[in-house]
Amino acid sequence: MLEIKNLKASINSKQILKGLNLSIKPGEVHAIMGPNGSGKSTLANVLSGKNGYEVSGELNFKGESLNEIPVEVRAQKGLFLAFQYPLEIPGVNTNNFLKTSLNSVRKARGEKELDTLAFLKIVKEKSSELGIDEKILARQLNVGFSGGEKKKNEILQMKILDPYFSILDETDSGLDIDALKTVAKGVNSSRTKQKSFLVITHYQRLLDYIKPDFVHVLSDGKIVKTGCGDLAQELEKTGYKKLN
């Protein structure tokens, strides 16, 4: 699904990622943990194609190099990023945005665009699964949403766009335990043999609910340790310091 080889990235001449290697196969859930400033969000941004980074190394997604592919095309090819801080977009109706987004992805995939009725059916189903009040979808995108509502809205977008590979960037931050469980349930129900996930988090808590196949520790722009689910629990006890 995703092959990362010797990935280096810098912004404003400051190197953040310093030769990162990672291989994620279809159906796998990988977690990336690491201290503040280790490069977790940079990795998410670089994978999604955000401008402003100087990037070198290999990025292969489903057998194709991503290096020259712009943000929206990566999304259309089935790469999704759930934002750590979802942006508020005033004046843009959430439902309209979701529909425009889904249809542009469907169009790129050669699928028929959905009419409003068919679209609303999908939204109704997915939003009730995540316990999202449909009323907030009639509001402006993320404007005045609570922290939990914003994060749930990210997962809703993920489920509607149905990507092959999803990056969840600190989706657990700002969530209470009930919201965390709902979000985890929403993610778990999307897990199939074809779908992969990269879960970025500070804490082991989320990984109690979304069980990863592998846990990696990112430190100073490199993966310094890889293990199975137990590694997260170990880190919770010992902290990151011991690794350096």
Add this chain to the structure above:
Amino acid sequence: MENFEIDSKRIDQIEKITLEEKNFRIKNLELFKTAGFPNKKFEDWKFTDFRGIVDNNFKKLDTEKVTYDFKNKELLKNFDHNYIILVNGSLHSNNFDYEEKNKIKISSHDNNINYKLSENPLICLNHALAENGYFLEVEENYKFKKTLVIYNFFTNNIKDKILNNKNKIKIKKNSELHVIEYTINESKFKFINNVYEDLTLEKNSKLKSLYIQSKKSEGFFHKYSKSKLYDNSDYVNLIFSSGLRFNKLDIESDLIGENCSCNILSALFLNKNEHQEIKTRINHLVPDCKSYQRIKKVLDTESKGVFQGKVYVKDVAQKTDAYQLSKALLLHDDAEFNSKPELEIYADDVKCSHGSTSGTIDEDSLYYLMTRGLSRKESTKLLIKGFLNDVVNFIKNPKIKEFVENKLEEQINAH
């Protein structure tokens, strides 16, 4: 002004006027001739050299009357409406089939007198030469059942003309009218349309007016609009006149009855080489009145937007509630937005606020939308529409709202 000379004999050609009116016109013509077209030395034109614009665009201007060949044009089918048809500013015909006809008076505007002398040379020119236009009066206790569309057609034979018109609307006590002024320009040539609008809202009356045009236009438009608001009256002015080469709206509102409310809202998308200017002056002259201004402009390359907004609060106008906001979104480095918000307050128990911002499209917002599969262009469009939406949402009638949204979308897509 080598390109524009007016002989005072021009006034002799205006039919059926009293000596008094003739003298008023001659006096205004002299005032205009002394001042010339306004340039940046005039405070109200400090961001616009209209004289230079005229020189650059017209070799010769004339005020001769135009004959027109006007066959029934296609009218809007989007929603039921009454209509008035103006051709080159002159009243052509009207239809009030949805209304009780004895409640409405409509005539060509006449009696061009009793207007205050102005320091704006274009108003002087209008006072001197205005002919035709319309005078609409709504009788007491009558609410219009359907919207009134004022079709403002410009024909193809008005090259290098300067058309001066006066329009007047009077809404009597407890009455209500919704107007859409819809400009349809068939002239491929440049011309100037200089309008004086006179609005009166008597006690408990309401006027909602919406200004929009059908497509891009080579016309140069100037309109001075003066409104008088009596007790409990409610005036809403919505401006969506994107697509005009040059447009200056000079809006002055006198709040002379208590508890009246004056609202000026605008959402504009300016394409290349378009110039739109909104100047307002809201005079709070009595206590307990409210004014609200919200001006949103999106400016594409080489376009220019101006907002000069003044709120004046007289010493007796306690408990005034005045709000003014102008926001500009610049899509290019070479777009220009000038804003001059002003508060002049002589009362001590008032609530007045104003703000003015200008900025560019937020890159992080664009990135967020693009990670959802939307191209940069689509994302930009979505952000532009989002920026203008809060003004568009003031339109309550869904069919009219859709009509305005479609017009706005055409402008945005043209960029």
